[in-house]
Amino acid sequence: MHSILIGVLTNLYNSTKLKPIIIENRKKGLVGEAVVKEIYKNRGSKIIPAKQGCDFIVINRLSNKKQYREYVEVKTGYSRQTQKQRVLRKKAIQRGDNYTIHYLSDLFVENYLSSKGDTQNEM
Numbered sequence: 001m002h003s004i005l006i007g008v009l010t011n012l013y014n015s016t017k018l019k020p021i022i023i024e025n026r027k028k029g030l031v032g033e034a035v036v037k038e039i040y041k042n043r044g045s046k047i048i049p050a051k052q053g054c055d056f057i058v059i060n061r062l063s064n065k066k067q068y069r070e071y072v073e074v075k076t077g078y079s080r081q082t083q084k085q086r087v088l089r090k091k092a093i094q095r096g097d098n099y100t101i102h103y104l105s106d107l108f109v110e111n112y113l114s115s116k117g118d119t120q121n122e123m
Contacts, residue, residue, distance in 0.1 A: 028106065043060075045058045070098040070100055077105070089101075
């Protein structure tokens with residue numbers, strides 16, 4: 001997972017002319033998503049990429065016939081929900097689906113990256 005993440009971040013860095021702070025925020029967001037996805041995969045959940053309104057959708061099986069859908073949004077640092085995310089959250093709750101927001105601090109993401117050996121020089 002770590003080498004794939006580095007490849008994605010390198011492509012993001014090389015293909016954009018964004019301000020360094022925006023690139024750093026995107027990097028932290030991708031790392032946060034990868035960490036939360038790993039947690040869900042370890043629980044045996046199926047992960048489906050989402051197009052808009054959340055980062056991904058998780059299908060959890062309760063039994064052979066019962067399963068439930070959970071929309072997952074990962075926020076790092078001081079990021080906030082967009083209007084589309086708030087609308088999707090409201091609709092999901094009205095349908096009876098779960099909409100979970102995981103907040104990860106910048107400190108957590110930085111410690112995770114340093115424990116995996118990621119440095120600025122690898123990009």
